[in-house]
Amino acid sequence: MDNQYIDHAIILAGILFCLGLVGVMVRRNLLFMMISIEVMLNASALAFIAAGSAWNQAEGQIMFLAVITLGAAEVAVGLGLTLLLFRHHNSVDVDQLNKLRG
Amino acid sequence: MIWAYLYNIVFYASCGVTVVATLLMISRHNAVHALLYLIVSSLSLAIIFYLLGAAFAAALEVIVYAGAVMILFVFVVMMLNQGQRSAALEAAWLPARGWIMPSILASILLALLLLGMNSEHPLQPYGVHGVAVKDVGIALFGPYVLVVELASFLLLSGLIGAFHIARKMPSHMDQNTLDEAGNG
Numbered sequence: 001m002d003n004q005y006i007d008h009a010i011i012l013a014g015i016l017f018c019l020g021l022v023g024v025m026v027r028r029n030l031l032f033m034m035i036s037i038e039v040m041l042n043a044s045a046l047a048f049i050a051a052g053s054a055w056n057q058a059e060g061q062i063m064f065l066a067v068i069t070l071g072a073a074e075v076a077v078g079l080g081l082t083l084l085l086f087r088h089h090n091s092v093d094v095d096q097l098n099k100l101r102g
Numbered sequence: 103m104i105w106a107y108l109y110n111i112v113f114y115a116s117c118g119v120t121v122v123a124t125l126l127m128i129s130r131h132n133a134v135h136a137l138l139y140l141i142v143s144s145l146s147l148a149i150i151f152y153l154l155g156a157a158f159a160a161a162l163e164v165i166v167y168a169g170a171v172m173i174l175f176v177f178v179v180m181m182l183n184q185g186q187r188s189a190a191l192e193a194a195w196l197p198a199r200g201w202i203m204p205s206i207l208a209s210i211l212l213a214l215l216l217l218g219m220n221s222e223h224p225l226q227p228y229g230v231h232g233v234a235v236k237d238v239g240i241a242l243f244g245p246y247v248l249v250v251e252l253a254s255f256l257l258l259s260g261l262i263g264a265f266h267i268a269r270k271m272p273s274h275m276d277q278n279t280l281d282e283a284g285n286g
Contacts, residue, residue, distance in 0.1 A: 023128035058241040073260030080268035
């Protein structure tokens with residue numbers, strides 16, 4: 001399908017994914033890393049939506065539902081881990097996690 | 103022709119707002135400011151979803167990301183900032199430079215929305231037929247019913263996992279008890 005908007009939406013998804021990846025690698029605050037992971041999930045959801053509308057199939061939106069469910073479960077568990085880290089170390093700096101010897 | 107022109111404006115302005123909001127978001131030092139930018143980014147992504155012909159996904163993006171996930175983040179930010187530092191942080195959150203820029207980006211989105219709705223021909227997905235919600239539902243509960251079951255498993259395990267991980271340890275079961283249990 002010669003639709004420039006779908007191409008540009010895929011490019012936007014790539015840009016957003018790279019921004020989220022940069023956020024995960026640059027920030028050392030666990031909360032900001034979680035937010036950046038959400039951006040990466042959003043970018044992959046955008047790619048699924050664009051591909052689904054390029055082929056006029058419902059599968060794109062079904063995969064979007066799967067991605068959004070994954071994002072919700074991931075954010076619940078990840079924020080629970082963030083709270084646990086804050087209670088033990090009184091900070092959310094992931095560099096504090098280098099002493100995981102049990 | 104004016105119609106395609108309008109579509110161009112709304113689509114590319116939404117893309118620009120998304121990228122700018124995400125850039126500003128990963129460069130903030132304050133978690134609440136970053137959350138404001140994440141809301142703006144989700145809203146502009148919802149506009150793009152609608153323009154790509156996925157109106158149902160656009161509604162879900164607003165409800166789940168700008169609604170539910172954001173509330174979770176806000177709760178955790180509130181729980182992490184207890185104690186002495188909270189008053190100073192509260193004062194530091196108020197200055198205008200924290201919320202002016204998200205407000206500007208959100209105003210751009212509102213202007214785009216009004217632009218799309220108030221023209222002679224309301225903005226429609228362009229070049230794609232769009233997949234109706236009915237087709238998505240039929241496919242979801244027909245050949246893809248396994249996805250629904252997997253999603254329910256995932257959400258249940260996420261619920262139990264979050265509850266187990268983040269529970270408060272009773273005082274009589276602190277580190278010593280755990281060490282004994284680990285050694286025994």
